[in-house]
Amino acid sequence: MQSQYSLKKRLIIYISVFSIALGCLLIFSAYRIALEEINEVLDAQMQNLAERVAAHDPEPVQSQFDPSKHYHEEDLFVDVWAYANQDHKTHDLDLLIHPVHKAGFYTHKTAQDIWHTYVLPLEHYQVQVSQQQSTRQRLALELASSMFIPYLLFMPFVIWGLSWIISRSLQPLDDFKAELAQRDSDELSAIQLSDYPVEIVPTITEMNHLFERISHSQQEQRQFIADAAHELRTPITALNLQMKILLKQFPEDHDLQNLSKGLIRIQHLVSQLLNLAKQDASILNVETKQQFLLNQVAANCVEQLIHLAMQKEIDLGMERQEDVLLNSQESAVHSIIFNLIDNAIKYTPNQGVINVSVFEQDGFAMVQVEDSGPGIAPELHEQILKRFYRIHHHLEMGSGLGLSIVDKATERLGGSISFSRSESLGGLQVNVQLPLVKQI
Numbered sequence: 001m002q003s004q005y006s007l008k009k010r011l012i013i014y015i016s017v018f019s020i021a022l023g024c025l026l027i028f029s030a031y032r033i034a035l036e037e038i039n040e041v042l043d044a045q046m047q048n049l050a051e052r053v054a055a056h057d058p059e060p061v062q063s064q065f066d067p068s069k070h071y072h073e074e075d076l077f078v079d080v081w082a083y084a085n086q087d088h089k090t091h092d093l094d095l096l097i098h099p100v101h102k103a104g105f106y107t108h109k110t111a112q113d114i115w116h117t118y119v120l121p122l123e124h125y126q127v128q129v130s131q132q133q134s135t136r137q138r139l140a141l142e143l144a145s146s147m148f149i150p151y152l153l154f155m156p157f158v159i160w161g162l163s164w165i166i167s168r169s170l171q172p173l174d175d176f177k178a179e180l181a182q183r184d185s186d187e188l189s190a191i192q193l194s195d196y197p198v199e200i201v202p203t204i205t206e207m208n209h210l211f212e213r214i215s216h217s218q219q220e221q222r223q224f225i226a227d228a229a230h231e232l233r234t235p236i237t238a239l240n241l242q243m244k245i246l247l248k249q250f251p252e253d254h255d256l257q258n259l260s261k262g263l264i265r266i267q268h269l270v271s272q273l274l275n276l277a278k279q280d281a282s283i284l285n286v287e288t289k290q291q292f293l294l295n296q297v298a299a300n301c302v303e304q305l306i307h308l309a310m311q312k313e314i315d316l317g318m319e320r321q322e323d324v325l326l327n328s329q330e331s332a333v334h335s336i337i338f339n340l341i342d343n344a345i346k347y348t349p350n351q352g353v354i355n356v357s358v359f360e361q362d363g364f365a366m367v368q369v370e371d372s373g374p375g376i377a378p379e380l381h382e383q384i385l386k387r388f389y390r391i392h393h394h395l396e397m398g399s400g401l402g403l404s405i406v407d408k409a410t411e412r413l414g415g416s417i418s419f420s421r422s423e424s425l426g427g428l429q430v431n432v433q434l435p436l437v438k439q440i
Contacts, residue, residue, distance in 0.1 A: 011166050016159050023155065027148040035140035038073070039116075042136065043105060046076060046118040046129040053078060054120055054127050060085070063095060063130070067112045073139050077130040084124070095130045107133070172196050176204070188215040239263055294324040294333065294365050294434075295358040301337040302356055305345060312350045316341070319355035324365045326434060332409045333434070339406050340369040340430055348373040353425055364415075365436050370422035370429040381419040406432070 063077035079096055095115060097106055103120045114133040119126060176196060188211040191204050243260045250256055295318075302316060309316035326333065337356070344354045348371040357368040376384060385407045410417045415434040422429040 008166055008170055012159070012163050015162050015166075019155060019158060019162075023148065023151050026151065027144050030144035030147045031140050034143040035136065038136050038140055038143075042073060042131065043116075043118070046105075046116075046131065047120075049076060049078065050118050050120040050127050050129045053080065053129075054122055054125075058125065058127065060125070065095065065112070071132060071135055073131075073135055075131070075135070079128050079130070080125055082125055095128075097126075097128060099126055172200060176200065188212075188218075236263065236266055289327055289329055291325060291327045292330050292333075294326050294367070295321045297330060297334050298337050298356055298358045298367065301334060301341055304338065305341050308342070308345050309354065312345065312348070312352070314345060314348055314351070315353045316345070317355065318357070319370075320357035320359055320368075322359045324358055324360055324436070326365055326436065328413055328434065332413055336406050336409050336432055337367055337369075339403070340367070340432070343403060344369055344371040344373070344428070344430075347371070348427065352427075355425065360436065361433075363436060365434040367432040367434070368429065370425050371427040372422075372425040373427040375421055375426070375428045376419065378419075384419075385417075410434070 058080045060082055061078060061080045063079050065077060077095055081096060083099055095110070095117070097108060097117060097119055100106070100119050100121055104118070106117050106119055108115055108117065115130045116133050116136070117128050117130040119128045172195075176191075179191065190208040190211060193201050193204055196204060240260075240263050243256070243263055246256055247253075247260060299318060299321070302318060306316055341354065341356060348354055352372040354369070354371045357366070357370075359366050359368075384403050407417055410432055413434055415432060417433075418431045420429045420431065421427075
């Protein structure tokens with residue numbers, strides 16, 4: 001598997017290496033240019049000096065070269081020798097060039113160095129002015145280095161500036177990542193193209209198309225569940241009616257009783273699927289908000305479910321009831337409280353107790369439902385919010401969708417849900433926190 005890399009770091013490294021290579025190229029170019037300029041200036045100086053010596057009827061002169069001494073660009077070696085005296089001794093330090101017929105510059109090598117010499121032949125004499133080639137090269141290198149040192153000193157600041165520019169240029173990628181990280185799983189709206197540079201617009205456009213396809217697919221799935229549940233509702237209701245008639249005729253038939261329980265469970269599952277489909281659809285089609293009293297909605301839910309509680313001889317009632325005004329979606333709040341009470345009835349044993357409370361706390365509206373049932377271990381509190389997750393499969397005919405519906409509706413209303421152990425009843429306590437009406 002290929003390891004990932006940072007585009008920002010790679011750009012900084014590449015630009016730094018390129019800048020260093022460019023600096024080396026600059027110093028080499030500066031060295032070559034400086035050497036050509038030095039050669040031109042010093043050649044003119046050597047030629048002028050040779051002509052001046054020749055114009056003053058020179059006497060034979062032989063220069064002395066000291067290999068241990070460091071010479072500079074102004075140090076020139078002048079030699080004047082007669083053609084008649086060609087028996088001069090040649091040795092390693094001899095700078096003299098054999099007689100030439102044409103004035104000009106010549107290069108020759110000795111044991112110590114390479115020499116650049118201007119030779120001016122006269123009728124009886126030969127004048128020559130010599131200079132070390134290494135002297136010129138050192139001078140050119142010094143000039144090039146003096147040009148490169150500022151470049152070298154400013155290089156860290158240049159690299160820092162380039163790093164800052166690269167970071168600023170790549171900031172839209174970080175912004176894009178942050179925008180995606182802030183979205184939840186249901187947020188599939190298109191990303192605004194005007195906030196990003198044209199280089200990443202094609203990628204964002206394709207991602208918007210992907211969001212659109214995912215949203216369309218999810219909508220089809222939701223619609224399928226809603227349609228299927230709706231179509232199943234009528235025949236299941238008819239079967240339930242027929243089953244009640246059969247049970248009246250054969251009340252002792254255990255097979256019919258088991259079949260009746262199965263039909264009731266299917267009817268409950270279809271009802272919960274329809275409710276869940278409505279909650280999912282409400283994410284896209286937001287219901288109009290209105291003001292209502294939360295305690296009245298809770299009381300209505302208790303009245304609607306009191307008959308189920310009476311079948312198990314459960315004491316269901318309002319423990320604490322305050323007038324709490326909400327500006328929200330009443331049907332969604334009704335679904336939250338209804339499912340919480342219905343879930344509590346299922347898992348509370350016969351002759352148990354269920355208390356429902358509505359009150360204000362810390363600037364929020366609170367709905368609290370607690371029961372005397374077996375409760376739920378704290379490590380399972382996150383699991384029970386998942387769809388079709390059930391703990392006590394053998395106790396009741398629940399579908400595992402009730403708390404998932406509550407969680408979905410609570411999140412959509414901007415609230416939160418939490419679980420704990422009821423101190424008064426010993427069972428599960430569910431706390432739903434909803435935002436209050438803002439007072440003007």
